[in-house]
Amino acid sequence: MTKILQRNLYREVADRIGDLIEHGELLPGERISEKQLCERFGVSRTPLREALKVLATEGLIELLPNRGARVVRLTLKNVKDTYDLMAALEGLSGELACEYISDAEIAAIRQLHDTMLEHYRNRDLMPYFQVNRQIHESILAASNNDVLQEMYSNLSQRIKRVRYSKKMTERYWSQAVKDHENMMAALEKRDSQLLGQILRDHLCNKIEVATLAGVIDTEDDKSVANS
Amino acid sequence: MTKILQRNLYREVADRIGDLIEHGELLPGERISEKQLCERFGVSRTPLREALKVLATEGLIELLPNRGARVVRLTLKNVKDTYDLMAALEGLSGELACEYISDAEIAAIRQLHDTMLEHYRNRDLMPYFQVNRQIHESILAASNNDVLQEMYSNLSQRIKRVRYSKKMTERYWSQAVKDHENMMAALEKRDSQLLGQILRDHLCNKIEVATLAGVIDTEDDKSVANS
DNA sequence: CAAAGGAATATTGAATTCATAATTACTTTT
DNA sequence: AAAAGTAATTATGAATTCAATATTCCTTTG
Numbered sequence: 001m002t003k004i005l006q007r008n009l010y011r012e013v014a015d016r017i018g019d020l021i022e023h024g025e026l027l028p029g030e031r032i033s034e035k036q037l038c039e040r041f042g043v044s045r046t047p048l049r050e051a052l053k054v055l056a057t058e059g060l061i062e063l064l065p066n067r068g069a070r071v072v073r074l075t076l077k078n079v080k081d082t083y084d085l086m087a088a089l090e091g092l093s094g095e096l097a098c099e100y101i102s103d104a105e106i107a108a109i110r111q112l113h114d115t116m117l118e119h120y121r122n123r124d125l126m127p128y129f130q131v132n133r134q135i136h137e138s139i140l141a142a143s144n145n146d147v148l149q150e151m152y153s154n155l156s157q158r159i160k161r162v163r164y165s166k167k168m169t170e171r172y173w174s175q176a177v178k179d180h181e182n183m184m185a186a187l188e189k190r191d192s193q194l195l196g197q198i199l200r201d202h203l204c205n206k207i208e209v210a211t212l213a214g215v216i217d218t219e220d221d222k223s224v225a226n227s
Numbered sequence: 228m229t230k231i232l233q234r235n236l237y238r239e240v241a242d243r244i245g246d247l248i249e250h251g252e253l254l255p256g257e258r259i260s261e262k263q264l265c266e267r268f269g270v271s272r273t274p275l276r277e278a279l280k281v282l283a284t285e286g287l288i289e290l291l292p293n294r295g296a297r298v299v300r301l302t303l304k305n306v307k308d309t310y311d312l313m314a315a316l317e318g319l320s321g322e323l324a325c326e327y328i329s330d331a332e333i334a335a336i337r338q339l340h341d342t343m344l345e346h347y348r349n350r351d352l353m354p355y356f357q358v359n360r361q362i363h364e365s366i367l368a369a370s371n372n373d374v375l376q377e378m379y380s381n382l383s384q385r386i387k388r389v390r391y392s393k394k395m396t397e398r399y400w401s402q403a404v405k406d407h408e409n410m411m412a413a414l415e416k417r418d419s420q421l422l423g424q425i426l427r428d429h430l431c432n433k434i435e436v437a438t439l440a441g442v443i444d445t446e447d448d449k450s451v452a453n454s
Numbered sequence: 455c456a457a458a459g460g461a462a463t464a465t466t467g468a469a470t471t472c473a474t475a476a477t478t479a480c481t482t483t484t
Numbered sequence: 485a486a487a488a489g490t491a492a493t494t495a496t497g498a499a500t501t502c503a504a505t506a507t508t509c510c511t512t513t514g
Contacts, residue, residue, distance in 0.1 A: 010498095034465075034466075035464090044498060045499085046499065046500090049466090050277055053237060053277045053280060054281065057285060059377075065235055065505095066467075066506065067465090067506070068465075068466070078374070081374040082374050084323065084372060085375050088315050088316065089315065091315065092312065092315040145311060145312065147308040147382070237467095260495085271468060272469085273467085273470090274469095276496090292475095292497090293474085293476065293495085293496060294496085295495075295496070455514105456514090457513085458512085459511085459512075460510085461508105461511090462507100462508080462509075462510090463506100464506080464507070464508080465504105467502105467505085468503080470500080471498105472500085473497080474497075475494105475495085475496070476493100476494080476495070476496085477492100477494070477495085478492080478494080479490100479491085479492070480490085480491075481489085481490075481491085482488085482489075
């Protein structure tokens with residue numbers, strides 16, 4: 001309901017629609033009413049429609065000519081494809097990071113790594129996820145490849161809705177931690193090939209069909225809960 | 228000058244502006260005049276501005292608030308980053324292709340491969356490039372990953388301007404052909420790890436700084452020729 | 455009562471209009 | 485004549501208006 005009065009209106013609107021999608025206020029398959037969103041954001045249809053076109057390009061919504069916009073339905077295949085792609089990108093980020101990363105940056109990641117282990121020992125799932133994400137983001141940042149970061153960020157956006165709803169079994173979790181031990185070792189040796197390989201195969205980058213079955217968008221217009 | 232009268236106007240306009248960029252009619256750094264393009268395409272500013280926003284999202288142009296749009300300047304780093312990324316994507320496409328490709332599809336690629344060798348023997352550069360591209364596209368298609376294909380296509384678009392202006396030295400060319408021999412063998416064995424590795428390291432995916440120095444966008448507004 | 459047809463309504467697509475910021479051209483001053 | 489300041493012009497940003505396509509709701513017909 002808060003009125004937007006910033007410059008780059010279309011980008012602002014696009015971001016806010018993105019938030020609505022992420023938080024499940026706009027459901028997959030459901031028609032997106034331009035009028036409704038205009039009123040909600042307090043803008044005219046011009047910047048709103050620009051935002052819709054941008055979001056369609058980013059792959060978050062799809063535009064049906066003369067029949068409005070709707071949130072993209074995340075099929076199992078779609079999510080699997082995205083995971084595969086993100087794994088490849090993470091692999092590349094690891095390879096490049098080894099070439100460019102400074103000792104200080106490695107030390108910072110080592111810090112994060114140890115913190116994460118602490119959270120694992122305490123079985124603090126949410127803090128674990130948080131620090132885990134920070135580690136991967138740090139490696140990505142160290143890759144020194146802007147295009148890579150942009151692409152990864154876009155893919156991340158697309159599946160945010162379903163990503164962190166994974167359930168962690170004990171076996172799964174301990175394997176993920178082992179992967180991270182190996183990652184850390186490879187990074188400290190600056191072994192780009194090895195780190196690349198580990199990240200490409202890293203458990204978190206491999207989709208677990210079973211764990212996702214429950215959060216994938218269903219056939220009918222109303223999606224299941226996806227918090 | 229041909230008037231556009233199709234539906235999905237903004238997409239049509241975006242594609243045509245993309246063509247103008249590719250063919251060097253719009254130069255990097257140069258300000259893009261909305262009025263001029265509107266007159267050229269015979270459309271109003273509304274769909275044109277939508278197209279500009281989409282092209283900015285696709286990374287072909289950049290929008291400066293209140294100061295218009297301009298074609299993205301391809302720096303050496305930018306192109307290198309894109310190449311690295313595309314190499315990783317090709318690697319993934321190879322891995323996935325090995326899992327999904329049919330015997331018939333392999334046979335088709337073998338055909339292309341042999342044709343390409345013929346062009347190499349005759350030193351027919353352009354036909355060689357053409358068939359070479361077809362091979363890579365076939366593998367990409369066989370990967371059965373739509374998200375991957377979409378992203379590859381976007382990256383490809385971004386650097387089309389400078390991509391096929393590479394000069395081929397004899398040494399470079401013969402190595403590229405050797406790579407292809409190995410690719411073909413890995414594919415026929417459906418050795419996903421091997422094919423992935425080969426494609427990631429494939430010569431054509433590694434930027435040759437020297438060969439690109441001449442075609443990269445320069446500092447001044449007028450770019451060098453890029454045909 | 456179900457299905458088909460057709461007006462009424464609502465929604466989208468695109469042009470136009472209005473407001474505001476940037477650029478250019480023209481003075482004025484030193 | 486060069487620099488600075490100011491008016492005129494132009495370009496961009498966003499709202500509004502107009503046109504065309506879908507959708508809804510009601511009537512008609514079998």
